[in-house]
Amino acid sequence: MILYDYCRSSAAYRVRIALNLKHVEYQQVPISLLAGEQRSADYLARNPQGLVPALQDGELLLTQSLAICEYLDETCANAQPLLPENSGDRAIVRAMAQLVACDIHPVNNLRMLNYLVSELGASDAQKTQWYRHWIYQGFNALEQTLSDTAGEYSFGNTVTLADLCLVPQVFNANRFKCNLDSYPNIVRVNENCLKLRAFADAHPDLQPGA
Ligand SMILES: N[C@@H](CCC(=O)N[C@@H](CS)C(=O)NCC(=O)O)C(=O)O
Incomplete structure (x- = not known):
């Protein structure tokens, strides 16, 4: 998986924790928010909102940290669930x-x-x-x-x-x-x-x- 990330983005931080908890190996592509890279044409093609994170899993390109965390929770079912059963x-x-x-x-x-x-x-x-x-x-x-x-x-x-x-x-x-x-x-x-x-x-x- 590829995580479009920024070190001090707290939304990306949530996803990094989820990826680690789920033992997923991933590559990080830093998008510097201070340099405005989130508004580059290249990045906007990945996330039209111009916000990090975005997660690429094969053909699938996901945005919104909570949606990504729930996706990881559902697809990496061998690790401890992030949501209770009830x-x-x-x-x-x-x-x-x-x-x-x-x-x-x-x-x-x-x-x-x-x-x-x-x-x-x-x-x-x-x-x-x-x-x-x-x-x-x-x-x-x-x-x-x-x-x-x-x-x-x-x-x-x-x-x-x-x-x-x-x-x-x-x-x-x-x-x-x-x-x-x-x-x-x-x-x-x-x-x-x-x-x-x-x-x-x-x-x-x-x-x-x-
Ligand atoms: N609701 C989004 C929020 C994403 C978001 O706001 N990301 C911030 C960093 S924490 C961002 O990219 N900000 C860029 C900007 O404000 O220009 C999510 O949870 O993924």
Whole structure:
């Protein structure tokens, strides 16, 4: 498989973790978001949204990190599943994943931050304030959910899709120096995940172009 990737993309980070958990060998093609390579004609032909990640599996070209993670979950059935067996539990795990991927991440995406600064004239301090605001708002809810669901990981003692979203979002929160003191469950789950090889190997600092 080929992963169109960027070291500090948290959406790509989710997919790197999934690929590692599923023991899939893959080739990385770095797309530099800072250099604007996501908007090149070449890349737009792969993902018309101009966003990473994209995953090539033979003839199949997939986009959207959660769809890719579920694809890997369904097609690499020999490894530990990323979603629980029970429908209700699956919905709870997907809700935690989507809390991060659909409600925190998009408003703090690079193109959003660039728009705030270049089109709306926000200062660096205002950009940071915006970023932290949406992290805190999302983490307040996630922390509360985790107090019911978490064991070692977000949902009990098995890694799930929710953890694949939580860890990259905590990385982002740390990059923007968010204060995580009020989120003991989030911090603990993050630390537990990072002890696992699949998570550690997917860390942004270890990727090409870092
Ligand atoms: N919902 C998409 C989001 C993808 C996304 O926003 N990727 C970011 C990096 S984390 C990106 O490519 N940003 C480029 C830009 O903002 O120009 C997914 O989960 O794959």
